[in-house]
Amino acid sequence: MTHIGEWAEKYRPGSLSEIVGNKKAVENLQEWAQKWTYTIPEKRAVILAGRAGIGKTSAAHALANDFGWEIIELNASDKRTADAVERVAGSASKMHSLDGSTSRRLIILDEADNLHGSSDRGGTRAIGNIIKRTKQPIVLIANDLYGISSTVRSNSLEIKFNSIQSRSMVPALKKICREEGIMCGVGVLEKIAENADGDLRSAVNDLQAVSMGRDEIYIEDIATSQRDTQGSIFKVLPKIFKGTDPKKAYEATYSLDESPEDLVHWIDENLLYQYSGKEGIVNEDIKNGYGYLARADLYLGRVKKRQNYRLWRYAGMLMTGGIAISRTQQKGGFVRYQPPSLWRRLGQLKAKRNLRDNLSVKIAAHCHESTRYSRSNLIPVYRQLLKDDNYSVDSAVNLDLSVDEILYLTGGRTVTKKIQKIHELAQDRIRETISHDIEFYTSPRKGSASANKGLEEFAASSDPGSSSSTIDSNDATDGNDNNRPESEKSKGSSEKKGKPQRTLFDF
Numbered sequence: 001m002t003h004i005g006e007w008a009e010k011y012r013p014g015s016l017s018e019i020v021g022n023k024k025a026v027e028n029l030q031e032w033a034q035k036w037t038y039t040i041p042e043k044r045a046v047i048l049a050g051r052a053g054i055g056k057t058s059a060a061h062a063l064a065n066d067f068g069w070e071i072i073e074l075n076a077s078d079k080r081t082a083d084a085v086e087r088v089a090g091s092a093s094k095m096h097s098l099d100g101s102t103s104r105r106l107i108i109l110d111e112a113d114n115l116h117g118s119s120d121r122g123g124t125r126a127i128g129n130i131i132k133r134t135k136q137p138i139v140l141i142a143n144d145l146y147g148i149s150s151t152v153r154s155n156s157l158e159i160k161f162n163s164i165q166s167r168s169m170v171p172a173l174k175k176i177c178r179e180e181g182i183m184c185g186v187g188v189l190e191k192i193a194e195n196a197d198g199d200l201r202s203a204v205n206d207l208q209a210v211s212m213g214r215d216e217i218y219i220e221d222i223a224t225s226q227r228d229t230q231g232s233i234f235k236v237l238p239k240i241f242k243g244t245d246p247k248k249a250y251e252a253t254y255s256l257d258e259s260p261e262d263l264v265h266w267i268d269e270n271l272l273y274q275y276s277g278k279e280g281i282v283n284e285d286i287k288n289g290y291g292y293l294a295r296a297d298l299y300l301g302r303v304k305k306r307q308n309y310r311l312w313r314y315a316g317m318l319m320t321g322g323i324a325i326s327r328t329q330q331k332g333g334f335v336r337y338q339p340p341s342l343w344r345r346l347g348q349l350k351a352k353r354n355l356r357d358n359l360s361v362k363i364a365a366h367c368h369e370s371t372r373y374s375r376s377n378l379i380p381v382y383r384q385l386l387k388d389d390n391y392s393v394d395s396a397v398n399l400d401l402s403v404d405e406i407l408y409l410t411g412g413r414t415v416t417k418k419i420q421k422i423h424e425l426a427q428d429r430i431r432e433t434i435s436h437d438i439e440f441y442t443s444p445r446k447g448s449a450s451a452n453k454g455l456e457e458f459a460a461s462s463d464p465g466s467s468s469s470t471i472d473s474n475d476a477t478d479g480n481d482n483n484r485p486e487s488e489k490s491k492g493s494s495e496k497k498g499k500p501q502r503t504l505f506d507f
């Protein structure tokens, strides 16, 4: 039995030349990959960003096929990913095939926009660091560019994938029909492509659904109902802003999957641009339009207060028909519709709050204070420290700060060279300390009982839950052994003679 989605997989492009649309994006991707064949390019990762179903994942796979690269596909939001990428990303120099030629592995990180703001800040940081020094090409796939941290974005080549035009989809759908032996009536594929609203995967799925159990399909077989995709708001807005019939403007919202509360934000965001055009002149139409919007907003407030949803109808009429009759001047030219900036600002605020909360936890742990105290009293102290050149790197080392966290503490808007420098110096120092510790604990020592402990044992010994730890866990508490029995104290001191002792610095 077949299931929907099977054709989309079966007809996934095998080569970049088969990718429909997004010619420029494909060219940029190819150019970037070409650089990897003889050197390591400055931007070692690319971000393929765009809405679902337009060929981002397919392009990454096709690229690997075209260049003969092995694929390692990981889900970016999986906590284990950072380790896995770390292992693969550093191993390029060993990737020689038997005939002596080098071949690469393409690391594909799906859902890269899911990392940001998640509790797994460590993963974001690790990936941010890895893409700076990877020896293997990395492709990050994301629906929302803004969901990716600024560090990752600034170190990657951003390639945007756009919705696919319906006329470009038709040949691809035709090819599938030919292969599957389906005969299509006039306008069938055009209709399917139009309904898909730029999403080729949906078009292929719709074609499969309508073809099930048939070898001929006609226009009547295609459901005429509009898709409830996000894109449909872009079909309703012109009827509100460009129409002259208030009834039609209101009726256009029937098929919309947005509440009047959301719709009012869309209209509010776009009214000024639509009615003032590119000249940006405020005119009577704009004033009247905002008058209707204000009244619609009044009704929306009453709906909330009284929980009387019948009032939505009045709000809806005012914000659609009211706007339509406000327009007296004919406006030429195309002005793109913008999603409400308020939503974006709220999203940014949330991301900022997450960052602040994570930072409070870090500082609280470092200073042995409560998170609340850390948030209200210690973050301001660290703000000052980060601004002072004498303490900025030390603070970044102590807290193992990410670039985003340094940016937050310094209060800047963008990641500057100075911020990057602080981060790099701090990371170098952290790495130095770690390698120093490893060397210290693993190098043979005269007269030591634990003289030839290997790296693995050192790692095990630093795990507080490990019973095989070679270092007395009491040493790690506070150095005060007053509460220990006498016998243990002397045992401890005799051990200390022969064993490297941990200091507070090590923690």
Ligand SMILES: Nc1ncnc2c1ncn2[C@@H]1O[C@H](COP(=O)(O)OP(=O)(O)OP(=O)(O)O)[C@@H](O)[C@H]1O
Pocket (backbone or CB within 6 Å): 007, 008, 009, 011, 012, 013, 018, 019, 020, 021, 050, 051, 052, 053, 054, 055, 056, 057, 058, 059, 142, 143, 164, 172, 200, 201, 202, 204
């Ligand atoms: N540009 C395209 N060219 C050819 N086929 C495409 C294209 N876009 C989508 N398809 C078809 O849709 C299927 C899904 O596409 P793909 O997985 O590449 O989309 P995506 O943009 O990565 O979506 P998501 O963000 O959901 O992962 C493919 O297997 C292929 O059949």
